[in-house]
Amino acid sequence: MEALIEEPGTADTTWESRLEAKALIPGTSTGVAFKLWVGGLLLVLLVGIVAYVNQYNNGLYVTGMRDRISWGIYIAAFVFFAGISMAGTLMSAILRITRATWRTPITRVAEAITVMGLITAGVFVIVDMGQPLRLYQMYLNGNWQSPLMWDMMAITVYLTSSVVYLLVPMIPDLAFFRDRLPGRVPHVQSWMYGTLSFGWIENPPQRRALAKAVAILTVLIIPVAVSVHTVLSFVFSTTVRVSWNSTSFGFFFVAGAIFSGVAVLIIVFAIVRRRYHLEEYITERQFTYLGYLLAAMSMIMIYTNATEFITKGFKASDDDLFAFRELFATKFAPLFWFYFFGGLVLPVLIVAFKRTRTITGLVVASSFAVVAMFIERYFIVVAGMSVPLMPYEPSSYMPTATEWAIVAGGFALFMLFLTLFTRLFPIVAIWEMKEEHETRVEVAP
Amino acid sequence: MIVDLRHCDGCQSQGTAPQCTLATIEGHLLPEPMEWIEVYESPLEGGGTQFVPTPCQQCQNPPCVNVCPVAATFSAPEGVVLIDQDRCIGCRMCMAACPYDRRFFNWGSPPVPPEALLADYSMEHQVQAKVGTVTKCDFCVDMVRAGSLPHCVAGCPQGAIYYGDLEEDLATNGKTLVSFKDFTTNNNAYRLKEELGTHPRVWYIPGHGEAVGRDPHTTGRMPTKWPWIERAKGAVTWKR
Numbered sequence: 001m002e003a004l005i006e007e008p009g010t011a012d013t014t015w016e017s018r019l020e021a022k023a024l025i026p027g028t029s030t031g032v033a034f035k036l037w038v039g040g041l042l043l044v045l046l047v048g049i050v051a052y053v054n055q056y057n058n059g060l061y062v063t064g065m066r067d068r069i070s071w072g073i074y075i076a077a078f079v080f081f082a083g084i085s086m087a088g089t090l091m092s093a094i095l096r097i098t099r100a101t102w103r104t105p106i107t108r109v110a111e112a113i114t115v116m117g118l119i120t121a122g123v124f125v126i127v128d129m130g131q132p133l134r135l136y137q138m139y140l141n142g143n144w145q146s147p148l149m150w151d152m153m154a155i156t157v158y159l160t161s162s163v164v165y166l167l168v169p170m171i172p173d174l175a176f177f178r179d180r181l182p183g184r185v186p187h188v189q190s191w192m193y194g195t196l197s198f199g200w201i202e203n204p205p206q207r208r209a210l211a212k213a214v215a216i217l218t219v220l221i222i223p224v225a226v227s228v229h230t231v232l233s234f235v236f237s238t239t240v241r242v243s244w245n246s247t248s249f250g251f252f253f254v255a256g257a258i259f260s261g262v263a264v265l266i267i268v269f270a271i272v273r274r275r276y277h278l279e280e281y282i283t284e285r286q287f288t289y290l291g292y293l294l295a296a297m298s299m300i301m302i303y304t305n306a307t308e309f310i311t312k313g314f315k316a317s318d319d320d321l322f323a324f325r326e327l328f329a330t331k332f333a334p335l336f337w338f339y340f341f342g343g344l345v346l347p348v349l350i351v352a353f354k355r356t357r358t359i360t361g362l363v364v365a366s367s368f369a370v371v372a373m374f375i376e377r378y379f380i381v382v383a384g385m386s387v388p389l390m391p392y393e394p395s396s397y398m399p400t401a402t403e404w405a406i407v408a409g410g411f412a413l414f415m416l417f418l419t420l421f422t423r424l425f426p427i428v429a430i431w432e433m434k435e436e437h438e439t440r441v442e443v444a445p
Numbered sequence: 446m447i448v449d450l451r452h453c454d455g456c457q458s459q460g461t462a463p464q465c466t467l468a469t470i471e472g473h474l475l476p477e478p479m480e481w482i483e484v485y486e487s488p489l490e491g492g493g494t495q496f497v498p499t500p501c502q503q504c505q506n507p508p509c510v511n512v513c514p515v516a517a518t519f520s521a522p523e524g525v526v527l528i529d530q531d532r533c534i535g536c537r538m539c540m541a542a543c544p545y546d547r548r549f550f551n552w553g554s555p556p557v558p559p560e561a562l563l564a565d566y567s568m569e570h571q572v573q574a575k576v577g578t579v580t581k582c583d584f585c586v587d588m589v590r591a592g593s594l595p596h597c598v599a600g601c602p603q604g605a606i607y608y609g610d611l612e613e614d615l616a617t618n619g620k621t622l623v624s625f626k627d628f629t630t631n632n633n634a635y636r637l638k639e640e641l642g643t644h645p646r647v648w649y650i651p652g653h654g655e656a657v658g659r660d661p662h663t664t665g666r667m668p669t670k671w672p673w674i675e676r677a678k679g680a681v682t683w684k685r
Contacts, residue, residue, distance in 0.1 A: 058681075059576045060535075061553030067685050070540040070550060130535015130550065130577030137515040137534055148514035148538050239542045240508060240641055389546040390499065391487040395685065 048409015343372020468600025
């Protein structure tokens with residue numbers, strides 16, 4: 001492999017040539033493990049598609065949802081995937097604005113997670129619809145008053161802008177791939193690099209234009225991201241359901257999005273780092289900082305949950321008490337306490353102690369956080385709907401095999417997108433790292 | 446609509462399931478388990494229960510209409526909230542928004558008796574039910590226009606349900622004619638969950654069937670049956 005990427009004249013492994021060589025690895029190498037992984041994902045995806053075809057033919061009858069709990073795990077998955085899409089914006093935009101240079105090696109993958117997360121979230125909206133072929137009605141007869149309409153607009157804008165935000169800073173790196181990879185990859189692939197690098201030849205006007213475009217996008221995407229997660233919460237909090245009746249839901253969803261986004265980032269980085277041998281660039285430092293972020297967001301989540309439960313529990317209306325009893329003591333109690341202790345408290349503890357603040361420790365903490373956040377989305381949706389509105393027996397909901405298969409298919413889709421991205425695109429922001437390296441070298445005598 | 450709860454005994458005296466519900470099922474050929482007008486049994490302060498027939502409340506400020514992303518559910522000019530099942534995308538946001546649990550989803554291919562196949566679909570009648578869309582009580586506006594009373598009003602053996610026009614200030618249960626204003630004011634009428642600001646157009650006169658001799662401590666009502674379900678080929682039914 002090393003021989004493959006060796007270029008004449010770069011035998012002396014300078015920092016720069018080493019980086020370039022490393023960046024080219026994913027684009028040129030495939031192993032058995034990779035093929036097995038992709039094959040496995042395709043299989044799960046296929047099962048999901050078969051389950052969906054079955055659902056499409058028989059109606060949502062094949063799900064566990066019914067009139068009284070009319071949203072279920074699909075909407076939970078929708079909120080979850082929309083949530084982890086916050087990762088990219090946080091890493092690239094919020095941290096770029098604060099000039100946190102440690103995030104440079106990891107921005108690209110984070111931005112990719114944003115795009116893939118949003119696409120998967122969109123898939124779950126369509127999966128949940130009773131008449132998916134009528135989606136065009138949203139464009140034809142959209143009702144501007146509806147939070148779902150705001151949601152669709154916000155997500156469409158977010159998806160568009162995050163695709164642009166993924167692509168624009170990638171242009172110099174795509175040009176690098178365009179120049180270095182022909183002959184080693186299929187023709188279509190090098191054609192793609194050529195097209196997507198938009199004639200980048202790295203002259204000063206192009207560099208200035210790029211810097212300006214990135215700066216503008218950075219500022220613009222932050223309010224878009226925040227609005228997406230806020231509006232998403234409005235889908236719930238604009239109804240009169242007692243568990244969703246909260247003014248802090250917007251903030252809560254944004255915090256949850258950042259939290260789950262950071263957790264997903266840590267897991268993905270750990271995998272990418274090992275798989276593509278990027279230990280030199282994605283170091284312990286990145287993981288430690290991400291760990292701090294994880295712990296901070298985790299504490300914000302604990303805080304938000306506490307304010308919500310204390311203010312509602314103090315007044316203790318009958319419906320609130322019913323919801324609390326289900327959440328804390330009966331139906332959803334195992335899920336809730338796992339979420340609280342496993343997903344919120346445990347990550348803080350793991351990050352707090354130096355001995356556990358290792359990459360393995362952080363991956364464990366993040367895995368707990370990701371599972372817990374999916375569970376949290378699940379009980380927000382389902383527990384919120386299980387409070388009876390009229391004098392009837394409380395109903396229950398349990399996802400059916402079809403729903404599990406489709407949700408698993410959704411996860412496979414997300415991972416497949418991400419795998420193919422890391423395989424086909426420059427996953428390290430080569431030019432940004434070079435730039436920063438240069439400034440560092442200049443500053444340091 | 447005004448429901449005089451003093452006259453509603455949940456059809457305990459008839460020995461049947463509530464006949465307003467049954468008449469609605471027959472009239473709209475409703476798939477099981479839809480009860481567009483559902484007779485809830487709720488506890489009274491001092492023990493015992495009352496029966497509360499609950500159709501769609503036809504709110505003046507309808508939460509369902511406000512949240513529908515494609516305006517498939519809307520307030521008609523006469524004030525009734527209707528659903529266009531040819532436009533509904535099946536997102537079920539309206540079901541999350543309705544505070545009265547009065548919206549139903551066609552989860553599967555709805556069972557239809559043969560006669561339903563002859564019906565022309567109209568938003569005011571909603572026969573036949575369409576899979577993957579939301580449906581609910583439509584206040585039988587098409588029947589009223591043709592000069593007859595809604596199924597539930599005509600079906601009530603005790604004359605407990607009055608139907609009329611707010612602007613004309615008239616309502617009838619098919620036997621007597623009352624002034625809406627006088628009848629509601631004189632009998633302390635109330636509306637369900639009035640505090641939500643939905644302004645329902647269904648008023649209730651407090652009671653527990655005392656006018657028709659019901660003992661509030663005799664609880665329970667007969668379960669609803671869907672009489673034609675055997676005749677519906679390939680019927681799929683589900684639980685609420």
